[in-house]
Amino acid sequence: MSGIRALQKEKTRRQLIDAALGQLSSERSFSSLSLREVAKEAGLAPTSFYRHFSDMDELGLTLVDEAGLTLRQLMRQARQRIEKGGSVIQISVHTFMEFIENNGNIFRLLLRERSGTSPAFRAAVNREIRYFTLELCDYLQQANKLDAEVAYLQANAAVTIVFSAGSDALDCDRKDLEELALRTIKQLRFIARGAFEFGLRGDVRKRSRGETK
Amino acid sequence: MSGIRALQKEKTRRQLIDAALGQLSSERSFSSLSLREVAKEAGLAPTSFYRHFSDMDELGLTLVDEAGLTLRQLMRQARQRIEKGGSVIQISVHTFMEFIENNGNIFRLLLRERSGTSPAFRAAVNREIRYFTLELCDYLQQANKLDAEVAYLQANAAVTIVFSAGSDALDCDRKDLEELALRTIKQLRFIARGAFEFGLRGDVRKRSRGETK
């Protein structure tokens, strides 16, 4: 089992994946791609598609997985930058904006399929976003010593705001991008501040109810 | 021009609109509908479609307009309830959740076309959401006497959070809905609180810079 065959197979599988990614654009969603188009772009006969995926859906789910992977790489980048010092919020937002400039179509894929017509796709995207949120939640809990529930609510809200800003960024002139980032940062500060205040109050309430026993 | 003819025309136009709305579901987006399907559902020959819309796109934009209208009715409902007393945030969230339970497919339409493949659709949806946001912004500015920028940022963030919660609600069991609403309310309180704090600080800064001249 040297694999000269399996190797070639893996290669054309990638060609299919890349072909699909390459066809995505602001005016072309994954669900508007046809099996034939993708196969042609990959330099394959339509029927050869089936040697690699049973379905366009199966290809699509693969793409979502790749997108999730890219997202997680992104987070690692952000953490590296943070370790070198700087505002967490500011760095996170800028990292995300760079991601969108470089991977607009991948982000579009996530945005679109999250509200798309396939339950499987929706679940896959939501899973990726949940990972993303939970990692942020952990960070907040540790770094800011927040109540678990408050930390989760803050993480969830922050991710929502950032994704929405990313969505806006996709239809933005580059010159407006900086301003959008600034607004987003301020909104995240609102949330952080509010979470902090309520986190304290939450503690107080619990203690006054004797829940620390 | 009595209009017995124009009347009938308006009627079948409505049939087309309703037919399209009727076909929408969690597994069927507007862009996946075909002209023929819609015409058939409306009891029309395919070619008759053109007597009313030049395009499926034109129908779609009409649907988005209707959705926006429904959204604004919703806001009036919310205001009525608020005048009778109660927490603004709580009532707004519950009103929105009711909207989604009753008009899931209309909300899906907005969600999907906002990130869809047609620039015209995206613009139309964003316009509706902007109206929605600006009215909330006005309210916040008046009721809470906030700085204009802070009020806008808060309104924008709040709408984002609520829409996102609405999106989650679409894939929710009814039993989890209440909990989702509670979480959303808390998140909105974070934002309101944060905006309030920063609103104060913002004032202070501006004054110390002599910007009140």
Add this chain to the structure above:
DNA sequence: AATTTCGGTGTACACATGTACGCTATTTTA
């Protein structure tokens, strides 16, 4: 009353789609 307008129909066509089927050439296995 004669003419025009127009909402609706049915036919027809070119085109794109998914996929079943059989074939070939090459790698893998026995």
Add this chain to the structure above:
DNA sequence: TAAAATAGCGTACATGTGTACACCGAAATT
């Protein structure tokens, strides 16, 4: 080395699509 497996190809077909065109009958206009 013989046999089996398999990636890829080409053909073929049924189905759904948008829409051009000619036509009809009733309402509107003159």
